[in-house]
Amino acid sequence: MQFTPDQITILVLLAGVFVLLVWGRWRYDIVAFGALIVAVLLNVVPAGKAFEGFGHPATVIIALVLVVSHGLAASGAVELLARHITNAGRSISTHIAVMASVGGLLSSIMNNVGALALLMPVDIEAARKAKRSPGLTLMPLSFATLLGGLVTLIGTPPNIIISTFRERTVDAPFQMFDFAPVGIVLAVVGIAFIALVGWRLIPTPSDDSSASLSTFKLDDYIAELTVNQDSSIVGMPLLDLEKACQDGDLTLLNVIRGKNRLPSASGWIQIQDGDVLLVETAAEALDKFVSEHKLSYVEADHQREKIEGTGLELVEAVVRPGARIEGRTSANLSLVDNYGIWLIGIQRNGRRIASRVRRTPLSAGDVLLLLGPQQRIHAFLDAMGLLPLAERGLEVNASGKAALATGIFATAIAASSVGWVDLSVALALVSTLYVLTGIVPIKQLYDTIEWPVVILIGSLIPIGLALETSGATNVLASGLVNAARDLPPWAILTIIMALTMALSDVLNNTATALVAAPIAVDVARSLEVNPDPFLMAVAVSASCAFLTPIGHKNNTLIMGPGGYRFGDYWRLGLPLEIIILAVGVPMILLVWPL
Known part of the structure; x- marks a missing residue:
């Protein structure tokens, strides 16, 4: 393989991005935006096209999906459903099957982080009532929400990216339910494995790492x-x-x-x-x-009741990835002076941090014990990007807004599916109606959008285009085909799927899809076969990050509340990824022939 200077430059730049993302010292959006600026300065991305990624359809659709997801959650629709399907008297397998199925269904129509955030407190409460560790059920729930995202176009960002990439390369995007034939089979098979066998592979959490009644x-x-x-x-x-x-x-x-x-x-x-x-x-x-x-x-008996009797409330909450409080300490935030909130304790990787709590920088996945005025603490959680680990109360009229929110969303998706309106316009209409009807308060509108993800996508799209236009993807694809020249196309498809899945276990799934998609298309062209199965393979594998807590935000969110350690994920994740490969490849080839 012979690389030109421009190709070498863009590949070295991407390698640097990967190293920094895996290292995790700086947030992924800062790394991606910094890489974009460097690419412009090195003239591998034209200055006039540097910021085109921020107006790209994929970026816009992902931002709108986040608003719509928040609206569905804020309406109370999801929590009302969850309350009716939980039962602490069920066996663990049955409970996992029910919760995982609901999680998979929800994540097919809304952001999978949002789906997990709504169901995790319900799952923890069920564990407390059943007097068992939530660590036995949170990992299955997280993995199920990732599997559910495979089903529809809006289920996960990689699907949206792959769809818009296909529009540019094949002149037609994937539609809303083009992912469903493969995605539904993988979700059903994956959830069945998790509920019947997989949860037994999770290490039993120790008593001090994940208590059954209270974190x-x-x-x-x-x-x-x-x-x-x-x-x-x-x-x-x-x-x-x-x-x-x-x-x-x-x-x-x-x-x-x-x-x-x-x-x-x-x-x-x-x-x-x-x-x-x-x-x-x-x-x-x-x-x-x-x-x-x-x-x-x-x-010391009944301390919670004594404290709450004074007008204060104790709340256990987990730090979301990208939260405003991440990387900062209670001391430099001046929580008491600025918010009237006390940070009482921290649990990290299932272990309590007992000393210098106020001086400890907070990390994604940390579980915090907070004390503050009842009328103020939940607004503080929302402002700081913290997820409470207890069910919130629902207003009496929540069901009315739930029906309205669900009706608006279903109508818009149906209109988009039959071709009456473009998906981005449909989602924009839903977001507007949610604001006008008060489902999403206008003050919260911009807070619902996960801006670091928007910056990541907008920054990496021009770099991905430069990877293509420089010819680097063609050289890489040719090298892969030559190395596997004695293998049939389905075997090469399997290799690409496995490599993408491995990359997604350590990188953001959005970044993985942006880099892997053009290489997969060039491999298909080198083999002179249909690129659709290769694009679908990237979409599936980029969203199946089951081996580590850093591959997807959902895995990070459950780490503290579940009492998991870094090495616990692969025990369930590795057999699940093998099953996805074994079932996914033939299903993709059946639905999208070479």
């Missing part, structure tokens, strides 16, 4: 201390007490007097005999503080 043991974080008559803090102003707690490496969460809590803004109020201090600290600092100031421990 956190409050006694390890929060203590109630009674002020005695001879205590040194009697008569001390509240402001001075806060400083004394800080000096002792404690955080004063609240002072309870009788049945009321003292207002934190009133620093002049003096501490009295009988007051109860609610503090957060590591155990080693607590005993020293109690002894030094002659305080007494309060019985």
